[in-house]
Amino acid sequence: MIKEAYITRISKFLPHDPISNDELESVLGYVNDQPSKSRAIVLRNNGIKTRYYAVKDGVFTHNNVQLTCEAINKLVDQQEIQKVDLLACGTSSPDQMMPSHALMVHGELRHAPSFEVVSQAGNCCSSIHGLKYAFNSVRVGDAKKAVVTGSESFARKMQASNFVEEVQKLKELEENPYIAFEKDFLRWMLSDGSAAVLVEDHPNEEGLSLRIDSIDMCSYAQKYDTCMYMGGDKDENGNFKGYLEFSNQELIEKSIFSVKQDVKLLRPNIVAQGFEKLTEICERYAIGADDIDWFLPHMSSEFFRKPIQEALIKYNLPIPQERWFTNLTKVGNVGAASAFLMLEELLNKNMLKKGERILVAVPESSRFTYAFVLLTVV
Structure with missing residues (x-):
């Protein structure tokens, strides 16, 4: 017998006080002891006003495991x-x-019992992969109570000491904001934090729960080359090579373990491909724009708001902006935690009403993967 599965509780952990844009380089450091020439342009495009880092007075306070455990506790x-x-x-x-x-x-x-443990690798969609695993486990009766987490620890990787000097293409950056997703520019995009959700086979007796109606995912890796990556690089022909194919010296010289983005791939594909898939999903479940009370798009940057809106209109799902909800500007881009952080704010700040339907959209640029979650407030 297939059961229903419900998100009954959501928690978050965002370390320390929010960091304003003016404080960024004091936390992350200056590349070659020089202020970044691109920072202001990137911040203007991404719209982030504050974000969080697991750093206090120059000391790293939490690794990823510790951030995750804070949310679980x-x-x-x-x-x-x-x-x-x-x-x-x-x-x-x-x-x-x-x-x-x-x-x-x-x-x-240390206080936990022995139970099933699953790691979901990847990028922004990894937490939704974990949610789907929990969703299906609860539905078939393998689990009655599941904890799912999304977390990121980027502050260490974004320190100035991890970056080599690069030419700042200011004019090109002004004309093409997609440039803001290349190597050094990603320093101003990513931040730290964690969130955890509790999935159960029954809703809360008191208070609201989120019934998981569907979780749909799709990869287009067979169509596109690697776009966002860490622990590898592309050669002169555009072929991707993992870190094991580089010498120890090359690992340092080429900053192989820095996060990088191939903006030539990002620009034409990240929005259009995924939201075309959303049309198929909506047709399958017979839902339209009028059925969606809350639209939660995971956006790495406010720059993508207009392209997403245009794609929704193009694919006959014109959800008006007043039904959109994001907290990117307040918490930053926290990758795998971002979708859960949006849901946490909606649920815990009493913004939801019974019967409302929520559509969560998570595009992942690493190799063009997309996740869509449909929820009903009960």
């Missing part, structure tokens, strides 16, 4: 975690390659 106490059947964790920025992120999180939860 706010979600379930030591008594309730004894009833958890499943832990699924998604992140773009694990602290290590082995063991998996979720196993390291479980290891840090």
Whole structure:
């Protein structure tokens, strides 16, 4: 018997006080002891006003595992975690390659019992992959209570010491904001934080829950080359090479472990491809723009708001802006945690009403993957 699955609780952990745009370089450092020539342009395009870093007075205070555990400990106490059947964790920025992120999180939860643990690798969609795993596990009865997390730890990777001097193409940046997603420019895009959701086979007896109606994902990796990457690089012919194919010296010289973006691929594909897929999903479930009360698009930058709106109109899903909700400008782009952070604010600030329907859209540029979640407030 297939059961229903519900998000009954959401927590978040955003380390320390919010960092304003004027404070960024004091936290991340100056490349070659010079202020960034591109920072102001990038910030103008991405619209982020404040974000969070796991850094306090120049000292790193949390790694990814610790950020994740903070959110979990706010979600379930030591008594309730004894009833958890499943832990699924998604992140773009694990602290290590082995063991998996979720196993390291479980290891840090000393008061937790033994239960199923799943790590979802990838980028922004990784937490939604974890949510779908929990969704299906609860539906078929493999789990009654599942914890799903999304987290990122980028401050260490964005430190000035990790970047080599690069030519700042200011004129090109002004004319083409997609340039803002190349290597050094990503320093002003990504931030730290975590969020956790509790998925159960019944709704809350008191207060609101979010019934998970559907989770649909689609990859277009067979059509497009690698777009956003870390731990590899592209050669002169555009072929992607993983870090094992580089010498130790090249790993440093080419900044192989910096986060990079191929903006030539990003520009024509990131919005259009995914929202074309959304049309098929809406047709399958017989829903239209009028059926969506809240539209939560994960945007790495406010720059994408207009292209997303144009794509929705093009594909006959013209959800008006007054039904959109994001908190990018306040919390920054927290990658795998971003979708959960939007839901957390809606649910915990009593912005929802029973019967409302929520559509969450998460585009991932690494190899063009898209996730769409449909929820009903109950």
